[in-house]
Amino acid sequence: DIQMTQSPSTLSASVGDRVTITCRASQSISSWLAWYQQKPGKAPKLLIYKASSLESGVPSRFSGSGSGTEFTLTISSLQPDDFATYYCQQYNSYRQTFGQGTKVEIK
């Protein structure tokens, strides 16, 4: 099984900060990675697919990069609406797996 490890688990930041979340795969997944944002009581929302493609309607302050085993999600200037939990998802194999999540909190 491909394991996905996100870091950090929790991140404290202020509005306007540049935020980076990392997701590492236990083996190469090429660029088959997506990022989601989830707020309490809500379904996840797709932000990034194929590692770096921005989903339609998602603000351009979100960006993704990486390939192989290491990936990053960057929020260039954190906004109040961005405080949430973020998950990566690999789909190199049909047994898709998600990272354990990174909670972005207000500092």
Added chain:
Amino acid sequence: QVQLQESGPGLVKPSQTLSLTCTVSGGSISSGSYYWSWIRQPAGKGLEWIGRIYTSGSTNYNPSLKSRVTISVDTSKNQFSLKLSSVTAADTAVYYCARAVGFWYDYWGQGTLVTVSS
């Protein structure tokens, strides 16, 4: 705008079968190249992929759940369904249905909480 809505019992007894239905509106479930999927999330925990069904009816399941899971589709009702047998308390979670374009999920239902308890 595609919308998905889960429905089904919120309480299931241990050893019984959990049954949920996802109704798709705003588009035909049989059009396009989409996978219709189920994902769950125990309270305070991460996301777990359960399985998916293609518009042709072919399925893929999470190997850890495969022996207990059946996903089916009813194109006449624009619905797809999940059955999870022999449930235990470990199956208590919010269950989401979602549409996958390729392997990424672009539309999700709001989620439904299923509690396994006697």
